[in-house]
Each structure stands twice: as structure tokens, then as C-alpha cells.
Amino acid sequence: MQANILILEDDADVAYAAQLLLRRRGATVGTLADPALLPQRLKDDPPDLVLLDMNFTPGRIDGEQGMQVLQLLRHCTAAPAVIVMTAYANVALAVEAMKLGAFDFITKPWNNERLAAAVDAALAQRTAATGQQASALMGDSAVMKQLRRLIASVAPTEANVLILGENGVGKELAARAIHDASRRAAQHFLPVDMGSLPESTLESELFGHRKGSFTDARADRAGRFQAASGGTLFLDEIGNLPLPAQAKLLTALERREVTPLGADRAQAIDVRIVSATNLAETALYDAQLFRPDLLFRLNTIVLRVPPLRERREDIPLLLNHYLAHYQQQYGKPARAVSPAALSALCAHAWPGNVRALRHACERAVILCDADAYRSDDFGLAAAAPDMQPPGAETPATRPADTVRLDALERGAITAALDQVQGNISRAARLLGVSRAALYRKLEKHGL
Structure with a gap:
């Protein structure tokens, strides 16, 4: 994990424990005890992620101080991802923090695996946002213009949207574009990778839990539905959800309410659901893989994000964008793309789609030592043999x-x-x- 993490915590022992854990995972980790010093720190050494304590004055447990810092971080240029943490668990406080842009909420004392997983997920989301958001749905091809027109029509409504597309095409970017153009834009956009949630903890992650409802439930915890209240909940890779979990999700969507584990009453939810999958549309209609009644709830509107091979005319535009981005990031000089390289890039199949093109551009910026980018700078020569199956x-x-x-x-x-x-x-x-x-x-x- 290559990341710059700042721990804003007034308890030196707690800060040191988190620092040790995250340094072992390869991060650069600094600490700060006084939030008054934060503005200068953000200027001198901007972090990728902030672990934010919610109370800095002895005796304070309302979290108001942390909320003020969260507001400051939210309006930063190149705002860091934020995970808030407190010894005084409060579901309402967690929901409010996540509405203000916090990625997650950790209760102290934390479980090391839980904290590490939250940090990894927050950094992954920030990388995707900073590396791609400026290129959100970029392209002048007919298919991309049509996609943007559909998003403009769908976004102002409350209709649930299902986004289809291969890995790497930018399904989350399409979901964010829907949220940003909706009436919920001022509220939280919360992505959840459904494929990464273990079935054993799925109910807790989505619907929350009460203290003592299971062995590790040391405090009340807000689920993703509560955290996204008023905003948009993006259920990514919905096609990876096991059938029993699909039934639980369907119940929540039909009743527009969730019951946290260990609770004796349901809570109403107010979220817009946008989901996505890389499954072929035919697979979604296979009842052994996906419940038809759940599909009916999710696919009021279906959007298809085209693979890069279907919009090759957009490749030069994307190339210019990503090369400029990484040239600035790594302090490298601007270079042209040689005609031979451009031809090879436009002819390439790009099975990993825009994500693969972005990685190829980063590789080229780092490795190029000539006046212009060549095909092998992008790794095309090395990738060519892989186009043939073994034994071909x-x-x-x-x-x-x-x-x-x-x-x-x-x-x-x-x-x-x-x-x-x-x-x-x-x-x-x-x-x-x-x-x-x-x-x-x-x-x-x-x-």
C-alpha cells in the first residue's frame, strides 16, 4: 500500500498503535494531536487519507470538534479520504459524518483487520476518483454522447438504475454522474462493492447492527443504507451477490426499510439505488444466478457503458488526458505519442478497457526515456503474446x-x-x- 496517511488523534498511545499497524502495511504515516495545526500540515504535506478522531478536549463526547475538522477537509483542494473514529459510538453521529463525506466510521478500540480493510477501501476509492473523475465519461464518440444524454434524462428522477458494462469501462463514473446531476447531489454518494462483502457479515454491513448482536459487535454500527440516507447508494458488482443475500436485499428494497441486526424495530430508508454489474445481460435473466424479482426492482432504467473497443475514436482524447495527468503527477516532461505508437494503441483490443489504458499511460510516463512515447513504453509489445491462448x-x-x-x-x-x-x-x-x-x-x- 503506497499512501500518505495522517492520524489526527490527541491520545498518543492510540495514534501510535494505528501508526504501527499502517506502517507495517507499507504506508507513510504521520500523526497530529492538535487540529489547529491541520491547515499548515495540509499545505506542507497533503495526505491521501486522514484517520480523524471526533473529540479533542477531555470530557467531550459529542463529536462536534471532529465534525468541524471534517468540514474543513471536505472543502480542501484534492480532499483526502477520511475515516472517522471515536470511543463513543453513536449511530446518528456516524451517519452525519458519512453524509459530510467520511468514507467510514471506526469505533475504538478497533479490530485491526477491520481498520486495515477500511483504509484499503478508502484509498482505493480515492485513487479511482482522483485518477478518473476528471475524465468522467470523456469521449466524443456517438455511443458516449448517447450515454451522456441518457444520464441527463435519468438523473433528475428517482428511478433505480442498473449499469451494465465490462470491467474497467467506468461504471462507477456513470453512477457518480447520475448522482451529481440528481436532486440528491448535495447528499452522500456511497459506493459498496457487493462482491467483496462476505456473506456472513453482509447484513451487518448493509443494514447495521446493535451492540452485542454478535461476538464482535462491541458497539452500535450504522449500515450502508443508513449512512447513505438522503443520497445515493451505489451497489457495485451486484451480480456477485449470492442468492440468499439477494433475498435480504430485495426485502429491504420492497419495504423501503431495514432492520439492524439485534434491533427489534425496522428503520425507514431514503436512498436512491444505482447498481452495476459486469455480468452479461443474458446471465442476469438466469434465475439460478439472479432473482428475477430483484432484477425487476433494480432495472427500472438500464444503462450500458460501452467497452473501449467500441469507441476507438475516443482513444486519442483519453491518451492526452491520462498522459497529461501522470506527467504532472510524476513531474515528467510532456511528450508526443509517436505515430506508430498511436496506431498500435488505437488498434489494440483493450480487454481491460479504460482502466487498462490509464495504467498503460502511467507506465509510459514512468518508463519513457525518448523524445516521444513508443509502443513498448505502454507495454503493448509485452502484452501481444497474451492475446493468443496457451498452445495456440x-x-x-x-x-x-x-x-x-x-x-x-x-x-x-x-x-x-x-x-x-x-x-x-x-x-x-x-x-x-x-x-x-x-x-x-x-x-x-x-x-
Whole structure:
């Protein structure tokens, strides 16, 4: 974990314990006991994450001091992620802190694994936000313009939205765009990776729990539904949710209320649900994988974020954005992309989509030692062999006729894509094949 973490805590023993834990995980960790010194610290050494105590005066337990600091952090340039922590657990305080932008709420004394997991998740979300948010849904292709038009139409409503798309296409960016253009924009946008929640703790994480409801329940805890109250709850990778957990989620959505573990009464919820999955749409309609009644609740509106191979004309724009971002981040000079590299980048299949392109740009900025970026700076030469499955034939081992036919097929596909500006559906019609068949051929030829 490469991160700069600041622990804002007046108890030296508590701060030291957290510092030891996080340093062992590879982070740079500093401490600060007096919040009055925070503005200068933010200027001199801006952190990626702040662990924020909520009370700094002996005898205070209302959390008001921590809330004031949270307000300050919220309005910082390049605001850090924040995890608030206090010895005085209070569900209402946790919900209010998360509405003000805190990523999570930890009760002292903490469980080391719980704290470490919260830190990792907060840093991962901040990395995604700072590395991608400026490029939110960037692109001049027809498919991206249509996606932005759909978001503009859907966002002001209260309709639940299901976002479909492959890994790395920017589904969370689409969800954030919906929230930012909605009437809930001033409230919290809370993402939850459903695939990462163990089934054993899913109810606690989503709906909260009361002190003593299970072995490690040392204090009341707000669930994600309560924390997102008034705002948007983004259920990412909803397709990874086991069927029994789907039933519990369905009940909450139907009744618009949740019952924390150990509680004797339900609590009303006021959240807008935006969900996402990388599952194929056909898989969602398989009742053995996904409950039809839950799908009905989630997919009032369905948005599809296209893979990068379907909008190749956007690649130069994305390249310029990410190269400029990482050149500034690493203090590297601006360089042009060589024509050969640009051609290779635009022809590449990008199975990891925009996320993979972003990582390739970061790699190029770090490694390039020439006047212009070359293909191998982006790792394309190293990635090329992986386009073939293990044991596949290579041009050197195949008959000459097969090689010539492959070359003709590749040329025909490339020409068709150029003719229709990279539109997969139109290219498939032009070539007389199905979209699925064209995808297979694109993989085969590394396009």
C-alpha cells in the first residue's frame, strides 16, 4: 500500500498503535494531536487519507470538534479520504459524518483487520476518483454522447438504475454522474462493492447492527443504507451477490426499510439505488444466478457503458488526458505519442478497457526515456503474446495458406471498422457476421 496517511488523534498511545499497524502495511504515516495545526500540515504535506478522531478536549463526547475538522477537509483542494473514529459510538453521529463525506466510521478500540480493510477501501476509492473523475465519461464518440444524454434524462428522477458494462469501462463514473446531476447531489454518494462483502457479515454491513448482536459487535454500527440516507447508494458488482443475500436485499428494497441486526424495530430508508454489474445481460435473466424479482426492482432504467473497443475514436482524447495527468503527477516532461505508437494503441483490443489504458499511460510516463512515447513504453509489445491462448498456433507454425487467410480476414475487419468509425454493430452487419462472432475475431487478431 503506497499512501500518505495522517492520524489526527490527541491520545498518543492510540495514534501510535494505528501508526504501527499502517506502517507495517507499507504506508507513510504521520500523526497530529492538535487540529489547529491541520491547515499548515495540509499545505506542507497533503495526505491521501486522514484517520480523524471526533473529540479533542477531555470530557467531550459529542463529536462536534471532529465534525468541524471534517468540514474543513471536505472543502480542501484534492480532499483526502477520511475515516472517522471515536470511543463513543453513536449511530446518528456516524451517519452525519458519512453524509459530510467520511468514507467510514471506526469505533475504538478497533479490530485491526477491520481498520486495515477500511483504509484499503478508502484509498482505493480515492485513487479511482482522483485518477478518473476528471475524465468522467470523456469521449466524443456517438455511443458516449448517447450515454451522456441518457444520464441527463435519468438523473433528475428517482428511478433505480442498473449499469451494465465490462470491467474497467467506468461504471462507477456513470453512477457518480447520475448522482451529481440528481436532486440528491448535495447528499452522500456511497459506493459498496457487493462482491467483496462476505456473506456472513453482509447484513451487518448493509443494514447495521446493535451492540452485542454478535461476538464482535462491541458497539452500535450504522449500515450502508443508513449512512447513505438522503443520497445515493451505489451497489457495485451486484451480480456477485449470492442468492440468499439477494433475498435480504430485495426485502429491504420492497419495504423501503431495514432492520439492524439485534434491533427489534425496522428503520425507514431514503436512498436512491444505482447498481452495476459486469455480468452479461443474458446471465442476469438466469434465475439460478439472479432473482428475477430483484432484477425487476433494480432495472427500472438500464444503462450500458460501452467497452473501449467500441469507441476507438475516443482513444486519442483519453491518451492526452491520462498522459497529461501522470506527467504532472510524476513531474515528467510532456511528450508526443509517436505515430506508430498511436496506431498500435488505437488498434489494440483493450480487454481491460479504460482502466487498462490509464495504467498503460502511467507506465509510459514512468518508463519513457525518448523524445516521444513508443509502443513498448505502454507495454503493448509485452502484452501481444497474451492475446493468443496457451498452445495456440503462431504464424511461424501455421501453413502458409492459413497465414494468408488470417491476413485477409484481419485486413477486412480493420477496413470495416475504419469505414464505420469503430462501431461494432455496423461493422458486424457490413461483414455479414454476428456481433459475438466479430468479438471473437477481434480477440483472435488482437484488434
